[in-house]
Every structure is written in C-alpha cells, then in structure tokens.
Amino acid sequence: MPATAYSHILLQFLDEASFLWERYNAALTAPHYNPVKLAELKERLEAQLDGLRSCEDDGWEALAKRICDKPVTGEIFTASVLAIDSADTNRIDTILNAIIKPDHALELASALSWFPFNKTRSLCDTFLESSSLLLQFAGLSAYAAFREPSPKHLYATLDSKDLLLRSCALKMIGELNLTDKLSIVKAHFSDENPLCAFRAAWSAALMGDKSALQVLLHFTDTKFNFADEAAMVAIRKAGLNNGPALVHELTKNPYKIRFAIIGAGALGDISNIPWLIDMMKQKPHSRIAGEAFSTITGLDIVNLHMDTDAPEDFEETPNDDPADKCVDLDADYFLPWPDLNKIKAWWNEHAVEFTPNTRYLCGKLICKADLTHLVNNGYQRQRYAAAIELMEFQAGEPLVETRLRTEN
Template sequence: MSLDLYDDITEEHAEEAIFLWHLRTLATRQPHYLLDDLDLLDNRIAAHVGGLRINAEVGWAACRELLTDTDMPAIAPLTLMALEAADHANLESLFELAEHEPAFQPALESAFGWVSSQFLRGTVQAMLQSASPLRRRIGIVCCAMHRVDPGPVLLSAIADAEPALRARALRSAGELGRLDLLECCLHSLADENPACRYWAGASALLLGNRGRAVEALVAMGASTGPWQERALRRVLKVLDASAARTLLSPLTQQPAALRAAIQGVGHTGQIVYCDWLIERMRSLETARLAAEAFTFITGADLAELELERPPPEDVEYGPNDDPDDDNVAMDEDEDLPWPDADKVAEWWRVQAPRFSEGIRYFLGEPPTRSHCLRVLRYGYQRQRIAAAQYLCLLEPGTPLFPVIAPAWRQLRLLDEIGRRDEAEAPHLAPGRPKPACP
C-alpha cells in the first residue's frame, strides 16, 4: 500500500471524526437519541480518532487544514490528540486559537470532557492556576464534566471579573453539588450579567433553595428572552400547580412565548394541561412540540401506541432550495413525531382515570429516584436531562448526572449507582422499562 493511500485514509478519518463530533454535539440535546445511540456514536468517533493516531503527523495536518469557521468541531480531535500525546506545544497553539476565536471554544471544552481522565493529570491543575480566564474556565468545565471537585478555585472564579468564567463557575457549583456555595449562588442572583444570574438561580435550585432562586427563575421565565425557555424548564419542576398556572397562563396568550409555554407545560408534570396540549397538536406549528410535552407528562409512546400520523404534505419548515427564500432557520421540531390529535385524544380519554390531579408526573410516573435512574438508562436525551435534574432536586447536594459525557463513562456510572442501590436497598434498584417515544 502506497504512502499516499495511507495519507488519504488518514484524511478520511479526520473528516469523519470532525463530522461525527458535530453530530454528537447536536445529539446530546436531541429528542430521538438514546444512551445506546450515543454509545454507538462515541465508538465511531473513537475509531476514527484511533485512525488519526496511527499516522499522527498527517492526521494533525488534515484536521488543522479543516479548522475553519465552517468546521469549528475540527478543534476537538486536535485537542484529543494533543492531550493523549502530552503535546504541550500543539495544545498551547489550540488555546491561542480559541483565545482569538471564541467560536472554537465550545468544541475545545467538550474535548476536555470527552478525553479519559488519565490524559489530564497535571494539565487541568495548571489550567486552574492560569492567569488566563479562558483556561481557568475550561479547567472548571473539565472538572465539572468529569465530576471532579476543583476545590477553592470554584469560589474564587465565582467572584472573578470575567462574566463567562463567573457563569461557568456558578453552573459548576450546582453540577458538582457544592452545598457550601449555595449562599454564593444566591448572592449572584444580583449579578449584572444575565448568564450569571441564570446559572446562579439554576444551581441554587439544584442545591435546595426554594425561595430566592425560584423567584429569580420565575422572573426570567415570565420575560421573553434568551433565558426564558431554560428558566421555565428548571423552575416548573418545583412549582406547585397553582404557581405554575400563574406563570404560564399569560405566556399562552403571547404568540412570541407560546413555544416556551408549551415546552414548559411538559415540565409541570400536571395532567390538567393534557387536553390543552391535545388542542395544540391540531396546529401544524405546535403539533410536534405539544406531543413531546404530552409524552413528558404521560409517558405515552406515540409510535408503539400508533398515535402518530404521516408528516403533512406541502409543508416546509426550515431552509429549502429556493434562493429567494430568506428563511434559513432550522426546523426546531425536525426529529419529533407528528401526532394524530384525534387518536391521542381517544387514548387520553381511556387512560386519564389512572392519573390523579395535583400529582406531578414525569413520563407517566412520579419523579422518584428509581424512576429517574431508569430514564437515565433507557430514556431519550431530553428526557435524560430532566431525569438528572430531578435527582438533584430530590436530593440536594447530589452531583448532576453527566448526560453529555462519553457513553461508556455514563454506563459505568449507572452500573456503580445500580450496584450501590442494590446493596443498600434491593427493592429500590431500577428495572428496565420501555423508553417513551420522543
């Protein structure tokens, strides 16, 4: 086999690794990916990164050549190779690039979370002590994604002058279950930066506060803006039915906030909204989102129960081939099923009596620890994100389960939790349910 052919194969590994990394970034928050699907994707990425290692010099050059504004994920395999080879010079060049081009920073961060911890010894500690806010932030990101407590560094970062570093430190306080930082989070609810205020409230909520944190998140959820949907998804998991109705009712009358309201309804867990959601399924613009919210409450598997319908004809959402069409926004609901509203209504008429008003439901059951652990193993990514949050809300101080970590790390952690629960209380060990349809 000629050297040129080896080089061509390595370049193919580079292209595939970059493409799959981008796909994985999207998959971690999409409604149709299971943990097993993420595992397959991670294995494919690992195989292509392995191919890059075989011919490392060519692999580095191929990824570097693809490192453009339109292929930002290329920085991820470069970071993995530099970390695994302890190549400090090339790692330094990637940091310098990310310092000057913020668009590369998310992929750089995710690579630090994906790589095995054995390749991070010494590197992350140096980052946490760096004078660079970016390096300290990525060091904190890395610790949070590996669920390793960075210690006092987190407290100093919460008080840093750099907003992005403050926001990440506040977020990590909740993710790591740092109960000692609850008062710092509450103090940061007055931060001038909206991202800091949001993460201060979100973390304080996970850490057990049901007063000022709830008030702050309710205020964000009531106001149209970039943090509205996130705030609603968080705070509606703890609001009682009356408080949830007070927050959501005005939003359902505002066209700009309707999507946020529908999504939020799913996180109330209250069956009083099921008929309203079914009516929203009769509108093409809200049908799929309403169906997802309905599933979040009832656990109805639309595919298994044959409650789906074919996609409507002659309806386009998102970009198309028309050069005169200025619509370039992606279809937010592309991977959600189309519900048959009449069939869903009939199913709900029969099933509603087994549900009780006033009880919070999550995929058809109250959000208990054992149920949330089952969802973490067998649910879809958006459902798994909610399950991880519920576990923290049930037991403040519990580290947030890392639903975007490499699948093999998640599976290992779930096995460890299962063995521990089995030893402590055999009747609480989770069994295997069928996943709810996205």
C-alpha cells in the first residue's frame, strides 16, 4: 500500500470493520440483541465500510493484501462488500481466489446478503455454477437468506457428497417450507453426518412432520453445538399434546437437564414455572432457567433489574488464565444471572395472569398478531421462536428471516 498521510486511518477502518462484522454476525443469534440494537451495530459497521470506500484504491489494496495473506475474521466479508460495490471483476476474482475455507464462504455469503437481492443475484448464480464447492455453498446460502428458491441447484445439492452443501440444502427445504420435498428430507434422518441428519429433522419438523421430533431429541447432547436448538424446535413443534411427555423424558437424564429447561421454555406452559425457579438455584442451569422463565412469561430480567452478580465461586469461560486452552464463550455468557428472590416475588404477584395447560411465548398467547409483533420487535432468540410458531398460521409460507438485512 502506498505510504499516505491517512494510512493509519485506513487500517483503523479495516480493523474496525472486520471486528464489527464479527460482532454483528454473533449478534444475529444472541439473546440480548433486538432489531433496534442490531440496526445500531449495522450502522456502525456501515460507517467503517464507508470509510474504506472513501479511501478508494488505497482501501482496496490494503484489503487485498490482507485477504491474500492470512485473513482474520471479518476481512473476507469487508473485502467482498467493497468488491461487490465496485462491480470490478478483478476485485471479485481476488475475493474468489481467497475463499479457501468454509468460514471464508460464510463471510462471502454474508456480504452477498448485505445488499438487495437484485444487486447480487447474478453473482449468486455465477457461484452456483462454479466448480468450487465453497463458492456453491456461498451462493446457495445467500439464496436461502433471501428465502429465494433456486430449484435446479437446491435439488441437485440435496445428495451432494459435500456436507456443507448438503446440510445447507436440507435446511433450505425447511426454510422455504417446500412440503413436496418432505419425503426426500426424511430420507436423510439417518444421514451419516450428524449436522445433515439434524438439518433434515429440523426441516421436517418445521413442515409439521412429527416423526422428526425424536430425531431432534437424539441430538440433545452436549457434544453437538446444535443441541440447544434441537431441544427448542422439538418441544415447540410437539406442542401441548406431546411436549410435556418429551420434557419429562429429558428430565430423567441428569446430563439432559439443560435441554429439559430449554424445552420447558419452548413449551410455554406455566405448569413448569416452579421447577424452572428451582433450577435457578443450580449454578450450571441458573441462567438458562432464567431465560426459559422469560420465554414463557415475557419478564425482561435485565431491564426490570431482576438480575444479580455471578456467584463468587463461578469461573466464567474464557478466563484470564493464559494456560487455559478453553477459549470458547460459555453457552450462557450473554444471559443474566436471575435474582431468585426477585423472580419468586414477581411470579407470586403475576401468576394469576396466566392459565395452566396453555402455551405462552413472552407473556402472550400464541396467536398470529402477537407472534408477528414479536418477530418484528423481540430479542433475536425470541424472534426466531416466534417465526417458527408463525408457520402454523401461514400455511405454505417460508420461515420468516429474523436476521436484519437490507430489503430486496
């Protein structure tokens, strides 16, 4: 990069953009982000991208050098946005040559869905015709994000030997609510790859297939990073007819208490509230039990000041010990610690407002109007839950995309 008076500012734009994309991407599924906070974060990221755009060729050269070496998280996304913006084929070719890992393809897909679909559709189609499986994955993922079908490529990849493509296609069937492909999806319940089998069961469950529920519950195991989602979707789709028995089944296994708690929250029946309050006494389950309580009742633990400090003897991960090789965030890192006494007092006062053997989501009966409001205004996990429930009221409609993006 040429030495310029603003080179340090340019590098700051680059570093900040990459950092903010990583935060934004994580926020899409975080329990403490809602559309307003997401929009604020997106605006901050867009400001850094604008800064790079203002640096013109110097900004691109700095990015190109980074991504051709060893790009850190967010740099492929940042470079892809600038390349798509410019419509410069040489810049786009530079991006494509840098896509060598699945994480890179995910960042490219994120960049493709940063713009209106009519701006990136032709690029997506080009990637889908590519010999590169990673580029095919990026193109298909972008189509899925826009809830746009691409029948030729979608159906061709359902039996792909590449697990990323196969799992993406299986998930996309459910997202688009393509019930005519249910039998194809069900054939993958026994897929040799756990992620693909999970995505097949996930899609089938969303489309109303009850045989998928036990397949999902098979994945309620901490060795799977999608175990929480498996429990939530299984119990949410089971409803009051089968949900209570499935939650009870999970409580029998001490290693599955976490998933029983998540299931109780998804079921939405206040009959489980006393047990959830009891689970808040246990450090490993306190925060997730608090979230389940909020999922049912709508209580905002943080905003109503019903949270408390972490127990003194609780060791958060990651910690400050350089010798500790565990660098992954605790699964409940962003959840508040519920103040048990305040929660009990609140429930004693408000329990009369709820009816047992009835399903609630965030304090509201599950109906189309309230679900639509929650999809538009809730926290990210609540929005996702509401989107799943909303499918029951919108036959044939796709799963609402709850990630904030540019409208097409």
